[in-house]
Every structure is written in structure tokens, then in C-alpha cells.
Amino acid sequence: MGITEFIRAERDYGAFSETLIAQLKNSARPRPIVVSGLCEGAATSFYTCLAADVKAAGGAGTLFLVPGDTEAAALFRRLSNAGIRTLLYPTRDLLFHNATASHESEHERLFVLAKIMSGEWDAVVATPDAALSFTMPPAALEERIITLSLGDEISREELLRRLTDAGYVRAEEAGGVGLFSVRGGIIDIYPTTLDDAGNADSGSDKGGSTVNEQLNPMPVRLEFFGDEVDRISIFDPTTQRTINSITKITILPVRELCPRGEDREAIEKVARSLIKKAKNETVRAQLSSEADYAANGLPIPSIDKYMKLVFGGGVCLLDYFDALGRIAIITTDVNGVKKRLDGYMWQLGEDIKEMLADGLITPELAEYSFYEDKLDLFREKNAHVACSTFSPAGMSGRSLAGLYGFSSRRGVAYSGNMNLLAEDAASFVRGGYKIAVACGSEAAAEVTASALRDAGVSAVAVSDVSYKDMEPGVVYAVPAANPEGYELPVSRIVLLSFSSETQERRTQKRTRIDAAGRRAGTASQKILSYNDLTPGDYVVHEAYGIGRYLGIENLTTAGVSRDYIKIQYAGTDLLYLPTDQLGLVSKYIGANADGVVKLSKMGGTDWIRAKSRAKAAAKDMAKELITLYAERRRKHGFAFPPDDEFQRGFELSFEYEETEAQLAAIEEIKRDMESPWPMDRLLCGDVGYGKTEVALRAAFKAILAGKQVAFLVPTTILAYQHFTTAMARMRPYPITIEMLSRFRSPAQQEEILRKLRRGEIDMIIGTHRLISQDVKFRDLGLLIVDEEQRFGVAQKEKLKQLARGVDVLTLTATPIPRTLNMAMNGIRDMSILDEAPGNRYPVQTYVLEHDDAVILEAIRRELRRGGQVFYLYNRIDGIHQVAERLRRSLPDAQIAVAHGQMDRDRLEVIWQSLLDGEIDILVSTTIIETGVDVPNANTLIIEDADRLGLAQLHQIRGRVGRSGRRAYAYFTFKRGKALSEEATNRLEAIREYTEFGAGFRVALRDMEIRGAGNLLGPQQHGHLNAVGYDMYIRLLEAAVLEEKGTPMPAELPECTVDLREDAYLPQSYINSSRHRMEMYKKIANIENEDDVRDMYDELTDRFGEPPAAAKSLLDIALIRGLGRASGIRAIEQRDSEISIKPHKLEIDVWAKLVDAVRCERNRQPRIVSANPPYITVRLTSGERPSAVVISLLKKFIQIKDGAM
Secondary structure (H helix, E strand, C coil): CHHHHHHHHCHHHHHHHHHHHHHHHCCCCCCCEEEECCCHHHHHHHHHHHHHHHHHCCCCCEEEECCCHHHHHHHHHHHHHCCCCEEEECCCCCCCCCCEECCHHHHHHHHHHHHHHHCCCCEEEECHHHHHECCCCHHHHHHHCEEEECCCECCHHHHHHHHHHCCCEECCCCCCCCEEEEECCEEEECCCCCCCCCCCCCCCCCCCCCCCCCCCCCCEEEEEECCEEEEEEEECCCCCCEEEEECEEEECCCCCCCCCHHHHHHHHHHHHHHHHHCCCHHHHHHHHHHHHHHHCCCCCCCHHHHHHHHHCCCCCHHHHHHHHCCCEEEECCHHHHHHHHHHHHHHHHHHHHHHHHHCCCCHHHCCCECCHHHHHHHHHHCEEEEEECCCCCCCCCCCCCEEEECCCEECCCCCCCHHHHHHHHHHHHHCCCEEEEEECCHHHHHHHHHHHHHCCCCEEECCCCCHHHCCCCCEEEEECCCCCCEEECCCCEEEEECCCHHHHHHHHHHCCHHHHCCCHHHHHCCCCCCCCCCCCCEEEECCCEEEEEEEEEEEEECCEEEEEEEEECCCCCEEEEEHHHHHHEEECCCCCCCCCCCCCCCCCCHHHHHHHHHHHHHHHHHHHHHHHHHHHHHCCCCCCCCCCHHHHHHHHCCCCCCCHHHHHHHHHHHHHHHCCCCCEEEEEECCCCCHHHHHHHHHHHHHHCCCEEEEECCCHHHHHHHHHHHHHHHCCCCCCEEEECCCCCHHHHHHHHHHHHHCCCCEEEECHHHHCCCCCCCCEEEEEEECHHHCCHHHHHHHHHHCCCCEEEEEECCCCHHHHHHHHCCCCEEEEECCCCCCCCCCEEEEEECCHHHHHHHHHHHHHCCCEEEEECCCHHHHHHHHHHHHHHCCCCCEEEECCCCCHHHHHHHHHHHHCCCCCEEEECHHHCCCCCCCCEEEEEECCHHHCCHHHHHHHHCCCCCCCCCCEEEEEECCCCCCCHHHHHHHHHHHHCCCCCCHHHHHHHHHHHHCCCCCCHHHHHHHHHHHCHHHHHHHHHHHHHHHHCCCCCCCCCCCEEECCCCECCCCCCCCCHHHHHHHHHHHCCCCCHHHHHHHHHHHHHHHCCCCHHHHHHHHHHHHHHHHHHCCEEEEEEECCEEEEEECCCCHHHHHHHHHHHCCCCCCCCEEECCCCCEEEEECCCCCCHHHHHHHHHHHHHHHHCCCC
């Protein structure tokens, strides 16, 4: 364990360890051990050694009780880094009202409990409330864990019953955790984790840093032969294709409360008895819905209320250790743990009191957690170590097994300052210390040792070192993750941390940047495609225009069955489109996609005119884009110099951990800046993914080169936010930063502009005021534009003038389609931040009817933990009444109102007060939507959430959860309001997309739900609505290629195929019309035999062995692809004769083909001299038409290519 064992050098540690093991193994009645004096770094070493000693002595393991969620996540990470098999058991928020919630914490808790039962653990980290809250009993958990191996036998009915018992829900597609689907002998399941109890290693990478990193959810596919498990495989949830096979899978329950039939009956009975006594209509309505959910076998949102009915009694985490014998329990901060538990118990008591007063539960069922006495009893039965910086409270007068006081001092954070490190190292050398320096990597250790030697300090780089082998006076540079340096004065050992944990991961990840391959091309592939068509959607056919998709219809003509896409046009016109021509159809996305769209008339001229106008408009736009692009490439910009020590120091001083995606984006941006052409890069990243830090590093690089930086933002508040962030980050450097917005008076603005012209300001942050005519720069080098989609067309025109010859970096969370299209066509470069930052929890999201009781309790809970609340009410005319209503209900809270029509001085005061923590609740409009960062605000409430767009809801939700605390979002709609289908879809989607990185999916889903909106400015907008987004983008792509002088990809003429074979996907094979449509779309794109093999594999993988009609469909799709490549316009069968009709007869090739096949089965293809000429071939009895045609076309291509 090397440097993590330094604490063993302390004489007191040896005595402590002996005492602990004696208490663990030999003592009839264990007594507590008290430990004090450990600073943070020394405590990590102490806990690591302690956990290792307990396992080495044959103990079951160690439970660490910590005072908070942030501390729990940090300890979990540090113990895991030291090689201790550590589990993090999170708290779970109980839901007592009818709201829909996400369940990530339940997944993690059940994972930990299963691991404890299996013995695969060394340490568990938990807060006291998590440890004492009720959970699923061990026997119930064991019953609900499903373990399957290859060759096992289980009936389909039994497996489906067990999945339902474990909380899984049957769906059309296993597209999310907790869902399963059935297709014949194939069952897809999306379990909570792959690397779970009892499963063989699935090859998952556990090197992440998020707090829920112990879970690794991926869907699995079970294929059965009768009742035998024939194959188990992991598949990609996006493509639904198999990734690799495994031999065993253990499926954990998806919910802690999984009621069976008898439980539901009991819940219904209680709820109906409470209805009779309820005096409040709201209470009656909730109880009535709970009873109905229970009676109809539906999920009960507020089932936590009935926990005792389902569990039959109380069980908590501590009970899972009883069967394992005695364990060590470490209270890392006795006083902090007690304070946390007291707060939790008070809060729970208040919740119970309120429910009893409302008549929502009976007193005998109102128990949800054990109390402190349970924890005290558990400590008495096990080896308890009470830790505290000083003497812990509550231990006086107790009979102790030992009292150990350590002497330790916290180290200095060097943040890359080599001179300071060398000075301190030299001082410790003179003091005769054993010295180690924790560096981020082997390369960093070598560099550090060399730099120390250059400074006259004896130093050596080693892979690891034990304190026993260290020589005093020599500095050992070690590649290790230890963010907290510390000193042990008694043992004369010191660990200096020259690399924060952040820097250690940063260095590891730098080596993987190139492999990640985040270039513009691959980045663009991360943008997800639109969902499949559903009946009623508007579609665009290339030739016939806009119609309404009515579904898939099977028609039989001349004894042959085929599936057709049925499309309604204006009047009574109907189009039955063969499924192999699906490539001609795309989903219509425009401003009115959910309203009334004018249908085209088949054969009419309106569509042709609309398409022509859109094509001309696209050409104009392409010309403009290409001119801009060409001008930027012609114009030589400023090539910024490579990074120097100042740049590296600035980056090392970043206090948080960068993600791999951030590091890749930073490298790409620097590479652009160092090239001689002006940069034009788009940085896409989800809310809270660290775009600002990436931008500030680019700004710092520009300033170091003597250039000025302009940072343009859409709102005054965001300008202020970025201004304070930039000031904080660059404070140690002689850099002048100013802000230009409504927060500055006219006189101040004049002074700022004067200094800007003279070059006295290095970086200016501002709103659209920054692109006014009177703003002049002395030497602008970099323009950063935040949230580009928020600027109008006129403002963007001014931006173009400002950006001529200047490097441009554009930041966005939800890019507009035009921007995406430019990036995907190579007109702009793109970097994507697609990785969640470390130590962050997903926001716990609730969707519910507005209920004052629930909302007020959510606010009180946040205020009690010292946090702040955003309350969003998006109408200025009633916002002050809402604030007043909250003041009456929460008289002790400091409440302020903010909206966009307030004067700048008042808004600035409010904003500063919020950042300073003087405001508890901010009632505001969507003014907080863009970029506002208040780490202490962790509860968000939105009234009338159904009136906001999906991307907007996602963006606003990103304003909370920006720290290590669990954050909560409550999206409410008016009680009793019948939501439109559009609003329902939005609220369902926002609850589903709780995970980090959902921004792109949210943006695209929003565009489907609401339509594309005014995307391209007023001129282009009308044309986009006329032809739909997909068609417009295709026209724009073609126009861009034409303007760039790039040859257009050769458009192969269509080939129609009409053979007497049943060729379709039977409903008995693929039951879901959505999945059939998806498969038809893929089959329509088949071009060659490789595509057929790939498609056959996918069909077999997802739906089982294809039936004869499906195989024929693949063959006919191949014929269509080969026919197009061979210049064939039609292949038709009449009785036993097949006609092959080319666009232009290649007589030499066909003549050779006729000779080549003359001897085959008496077949004699004939060339018919008609006008135009064509080829006929006669079938013999029993031949499949498609097989004959495929053979002929393959030979034709071989002869044409000279291969025959």
C-alpha cells in the first residue's frame, strides 16, 4: 500500500490496531476506542490501514459512518483508490405524496445490500440516517435477486413473474433502467447494474469519479431454446445491437418496495378506510388514487407511506451485518454524525406529524426508520472506533478500550508551484524527515524529482515506497493519488501533495485524449437522431410533399403479401408506399408540427414551387456561409504561442476535477489557437459540464499573448456571473477584467470603453452592449460567445463584423440545428463535453400537481440544511403575489423577487445578496435560465411547468445540483388541469432524463414535441416550415457542397422491384409497429451483401431467426441496391418471366452475361429489342425469383468490373 500506510509509522497506531483486533475477535463485550488528532490526509491513511487490518484479521469488514453526503463520496473515492473494496450506501428521500420520481438512490442501496450478502466488500460508507432508514429485508432481497447462467432452465412465465416481483415494468423496448421487453424467445432486461452481486466481471471500467460510479447499468438480452437459457449478451441501448456475450447475469430488484398481491390488497384496504375519515378533499383525492393504483396493479407513487405493510416490520442496513459476525464500525466525526442524525429524526418526525394531522396514514404504520438507540446498540455489539479532531462529545464517563491521540498537521496545497515545493522539501530535509511527494503520474514524478535535484534537493522518482525503506533527507517522488498532504511530527514523516486528486486524474486522462478521437466528425455523431414515426405524424415525401403518416398496412395483390406505408395527402388522396422506398420519406419538423400543417396535393404544383423556393434560399445561405468560411481561411490570424509555465500554473490552480472530455476540448481549442488561421470552434456541453472553465483557459492563453478577449453573453445576470468567476480565477495574475452591461452606469460604461480602446482592459465580459458601434478594441484576439442560440439574427450580423480575423469560441448546451449542421459539414469545428463532472448527484426530479403542503415542506427541508431555493413563476403580473404567499407561510425566510423588467441597480443588489447567502428564496422568472451558478441553491420549484419547453426545463434544472449535495426539482402543474399530450410528453421526458449528459437528447426531443421553432432567422424560417427541417437541411447540405466546389455524391437512380414473393416483416415476428418501422428504414438503406449480412445479424439478434417473408424482404432490398449500382430502373415479374429494364442498355456487358449463364439449368436470358430494350429471363420450377435475380446482377457487376 506504500504511502497510504504512513500512519503505521506512528507508535500509537500499532497499539490501536492491537486493541481494535482484540475488541473484534476476543472481547466478550466490546468497548469503544476513541481516536483524536488526525488531520484530513492522516485520517485517510488511518482509515485505509484500519480497513485492511480488519480484513487481514478475518473480520467481516468495516462500516464507516460519516456526517454528510459529500464526506461519504470523498471517503468512498479515497478508500477505493487505495485498493479497498468500498461500497457507498446513499440516503433515500421518502416520497409521501403522489408525485413521479426518479429512483437512482434505490438502485445503489440495493446494489450495496446485495454485495454485503455476497461477502464482496471490505468497507461500507454511509451517513447515520441512511444506515437507520428502513429497507428491504434480506430474505425478501434474496428472493428477488435473479441469477441466470448459460444452460439454466426457467419457464418464460416464471421469469416474467419474478421480474415483475423485482419491480421491473414490461415495455415495448428495454430502453431504460427497470424496463423489460419480450419478443418471442428473446427477453431484453435493463437491470440496475451489470457488475452486480454474483456476476462475472463484465469488463466495466471502474475508474470514474462520480458518486454513483459503483453502478454500471447496461441492458442484457436473454435468448431461450425452449426453457433453456441459450445465450446471454449485453446490448447497446441506443442501437439495440449486441455488444458481447457473457456467461452469467445477476439481476437485482429495481425498487426497494416491490409489493405483491397481498401487499396491494392491504394498501387498498388501509387507503379506503382512511378515505372515510378524511375531511380534506385533497387528502381524499390522494388516498383514492392510491387505492385505485393498488387495486389495478399499477405503480403507487407514494408507496413509501405504506412501508411497514410491504416490509412487514423494520429492517435497516445494520441488520445486514448481523449474520456476518462482529464488524468494525468507525464514526469518522462523532459530533457531526450526531448532529446529522438529530436533524434527520426531527425532519422525519415533522413529516409524520403532518401526515397524521391530515389523515394520510394511521399511527401504527407511520414508522420509516430506527432511532439512535438502534445505532447505540449496534455499536455496543461491535468494535466501535469514535474519531474526532478533538475529544468527541458523549464519550465522557464511558468505559473505553483505548484512547489514542495522534499528532498530525495538514500540508500545503502547492498548486504546481515548484519553487515553494522545493523550499519546503529543503526545510524538511534539514529537519531529518522522511519525505514523499505525491505526483499525478510516473512522468510527473520524474519531472518533479528532476526539478527538485536542480534546486539542490536530493530526490528520486520511484513507483511506490514504504516508510520502512525511506532514507531521511531524500525526497521520494511517487505517482500516487493523494490530494491531502500531511505531516506526522512525532514519526518525522511528511507526505507533500504536489498533485491534487484532480491533477492525478488529469494526468492519467491526458494519455487517453488522442484515443478518445474527439474530432469534429466523431463529435457530430454524438448528436442523436429523431425518434421513429408514429401514426398521425406529418411526413415529407421527396416527390409528393407533406402528408400524414397513417401506419403500416399489409396488402396482398396477385397472391403476394407486402407491407406498405400509408400516407394521407390533401383531399382524399392516399399513397401506399412500398417499405423498400422508405428512404424517400422523412419526419416533418417545423413550427407547426404539433398543430395544423397544410397537406400537399399529390400531383399538384404547390410542393414543387415550395421546394424550389427553399432550394434557392438554401443556396443563398450556403453562399453566405462558404464566403464567411473561405474568408476566415484566407485571412491569416494570430498564431498564439505554445503553453508556458504561467498557463500551466493557471490550469493547475483549478480546484475541481476536469473530465476527459474537458481535457480533449482544451487541447483542440489550443491547437486551433496556435494555428495561423482564425479559430471558429463550437463547444457543446450539457448544463454544468464545465464550458466556462474551458473558455477561461482559452481566454488566459490569449491574454498571455498580449491580446484582448471579449466574452459575449445573452443576459445581464450571466454577465455578472461570468465576471465574478473570471475575477476569482485570475485574481493572482496582473490581469484587468471589466464588465459591460446594465449593471454599469453610463459614466462607468464610457470609462470602460475608453480603457478598452487604449488596451488597458485585458478581458471584457458583456451583453449585446458589447457589439454596439461605439465599442472599439485596441487588439482583440479572442471572441467567446456563450449560448449562441439566445442571440437574434441582427445581433449575429454584428458579431460577424466583430469576429473578422479573430479566433471565435462558441459555447452552447443545446445547439440550434443550423449550428449543428455547420459543424457536421465541416464549416465549423466542434468539441463536445459529454462526461459528467465528478462528485455530482443527478437531480432528484418530481412531477406533480401543485400542492402547497408538498412545496412548502420541500422549501423548509432545504432551508433547514442551510441551502437556498429557486422558485420560478414566469409571469411578472403575479410574481409579487406568489412571493407574498410564501412570506405568509414562511415568515422566517428571507424572500426576494427578480425579473427582467427590474432596474439594473436593484437586480445587482438582489443577485449579490443571493450569492452572499442573504436571500433564502428567490422568486423569479426564467431570468435564471442561462448560466446562473449558485452552488448553495439545491431546490428548484417551477409553477406551471407544463407551459415551458423541454430544453428550457432541462436548462433551468441545471441551475441546481452544482455542488456535492443532492438537489431537488419539483415541476408542478395546476391541480385538476387536463394536460395536453405535448405537455405530458415534456414532463415525462424531463423526469426520465435525470442523468448527466441528457442535454442533446432533451434538445432533440423538444424539437420533436414543439417543432423546430424560428431556427434560421426570419428569411429561412418560412422556407423551413414549407418543406420541413430534414428536407431543408438536405437542400442546405447540397448547396454547401456545390458552393465549396465539392463534387456532389453521385445519385444512383432508383430501381423498383416487383417479384412474386411475400416480402415483409410479419407482425407475429415484430409485434411493435415502431420497431417494424425502424427495421424497414434500415432495410431500405441496404446497398450490398455486407449490408444484408449486418441486417440479418441485427434481426436475429433482436427478434430471433427471421421468417421466410423477412428473408425475402432482405433479398429484394439487396436486388434494389444491386439494381441501382447496375443502372437498372425496374425489375418486374409476370408469371414465370422476369424483365430487367436498364436505364441504358450496356449491350457488351449483357452479351457476355448471356454467354456466361447459357449452360445454367437450361436458362437463356434474352435481350429484347424493344424501345427501350430490356432483358428477360425465364424461371424454372421451384426457383426463387429473388435468388435468380441476385445471381444475375452479381455476375453483371463482376463482368462490368472486369472480374469475369
